[in-house]
Amino acid sequence: MTILKREIFSDYHDMYRETARKFFEQEVVPYHAQWEKDGVAPRSVWKKAGEMGLLCVNLPEEYGAAGADRLASAILIEEQARLGLSGPGFSTHSDIVAPYVLNHGTEEQKQRWLPKMVSGDLIGAIVLTEPGAGSDLRSIRTNIREDGDSYILNGQKTFITNGQCADLMVVATKSGDASGTKELTLVVVEATMPGFSRGQNFHKIGMKAQDTCELFFDNVRIPKENILGEVGKGFPLLSKELAWERLQIAIGAVATSAAALDWTIEYTRERKAFGTPVSDFQNTRFRLAEVKTEIEIAQVFIDRCIVEAEEERLDPAVAAMAKYWCTELMGRVVDQCLQLHGGYGYIWEYPIARAYADARVHRIYGGSNEIMRELVARTL
Structure with missing residues (x-):
């Protein structure tokens, strides 16, 4: 929970967030541990997501979608990240693959593929x-x-x-x-x-x-x-879509950071050392204060980027900044939060352990953070 009110969302978005949260809590959380053993989320969860209207949400209604905006997509990414659910690759399917077809496909291609992507019958x-x-x-x-x-x-x-x-x-x-x-x-x-x-x-x-x-x-x-x-003529198409793809990674990184902070606050309040809750030690309070501050700063920046993406004016260099800085932040946050969990932070059953393992690849995929720095440097 951020201190600063996130004013980019409407009442509709708040209701949509509640729907998304219930879906992930009821249809994904109870089964995710088994999916980790299986190495894949089953097709059935894709179908359920399609039935709930949670796939390809910002495609036009003519293809069977909700016709929502990119803020709704951001909500789905945040809610999935908040619960540490790395399994279903919904955002890749909905916010990367589907837009390529929508923005660059023929009408025949759109009619052939998009309705089935919305329903979960086709996975992208x-x-x-x-x-x-x-x-x-x-x-x-x-x-x-x-x-x-x-x-x-x-x-x-x-x-x-x-x-x-x-x-x-x-x-x-x-x-x-x-x-x-x-x-x-x-x-x-x-x-x-x-x-x-x-x-x-x-x-x-x-x-x-x-x-x-x-x-x-x-x-x-x-x-x-x-x-x-x-x-x-494929390279310009790739370049056009990459900014939104990189922002999606940043959105998830900030949501994961916020979740890690929540888990750690709860843990340090319950865990005692020398008869005192770990949360009462100055070192703990100061470390969590630093984490909280950086997450607030990141969230304001990301919300501004989401608005610019919705208005089709997100600069690729700004998306690169968001991707590299927020994923680096996530790495620092989950590391610090794991430290405050002590030995339990290294146990897979604790969400902070899974977040620590999941976070590392975000600095690599979607364009490595070294490449993101290069893209920013070109604007100097």
């Missing part, structure tokens, strides 16, 4: 990273070549969120033997296409309920109607 993944190409898209080697009325896709991708359960994948590829990012093409691969296969789940440090794996494309025949935008 964004497929960019390769074993030798992370933040540097120039190094992508996956390629397509024209073959009659279709294209042939070959390549390998890695670290793909929703990799095991995705039905619909927006894949970044080079066109033929072209080099350089200007020749990138975005293609939509459907999981039923011959030649497509998945590797096994990665055994990760954290985010254990999130299915993350490699994907393989072996002479996959892609109909020309599955090209997103134009051949060779």
Whole structure:
């Protein structure tokens, strides 16, 4: 709970937050530990989210969605992060993949895919990273070549969120033997296409309920109607969507930081040392005061960014600032809060332990924080 009132949300948003919170508490929390063992959230939870109107919420109503704004998307990200639920990759599906189709697809593509993404019948993944190409898209080697009325896709991708359960994948590829990012093409691969296969789940440090794996494309025949935008014009499409993607990471980072603070306040009030609650020691109070202050500062900045994203004027450099600074903040916060839990902070059953493990990757994915600093430095 922030001290400063968050004035960007309306009464509608408050009701929507309550709906989202109940969904996560009732449909995800009781099962998340098992999903961590399984390494994937089941398709059934996606269907339930679709039935509750919690997928692709800001798509237009004509595709079966709520037609809500990006503030509603931010609420979903916050509520999922607040409970430490790393499993269902809802934001990747709803706020990254669906907007690519909405903003850059043909009407036929939108009608074919978006209603099923809203209902949870199709699960989406964004497929960019390769074993030798992370933040540097120039190094992508996956390629397509024209073959009659279709294209042939070959390549390998890695670290793909929703990799095991995705039905619909927006894949970044080079066109033929072209080099350089200007020749990138975005293609939509459907999981039923011959030649497509998945590797096994990665055994990760954290985010254990999130299915993350490699994907393989072996002479996959892609109909020309599955090209997103134009051949060779994919890089501007990626650039346009990346700012919102990076802000989503920052939103979740601040929400996780706030949750970690709440868990730690509660724990230190109950835990005693030398007969005194840990919360009464000056060291504890001062450390938590520092954490609280930084979270308040971050939340004000993030709320301003959310408004600018909703108004389609979020500067990519500002999104980079938000992504790098808020994920660095999260790392400091969860580390400090774990310390105040003592030995129990290292036990997986405690949410602070899972948050500590889950937090680390946020400084890497969505563009590493080193790349974020470079993007900011270019504006100097």
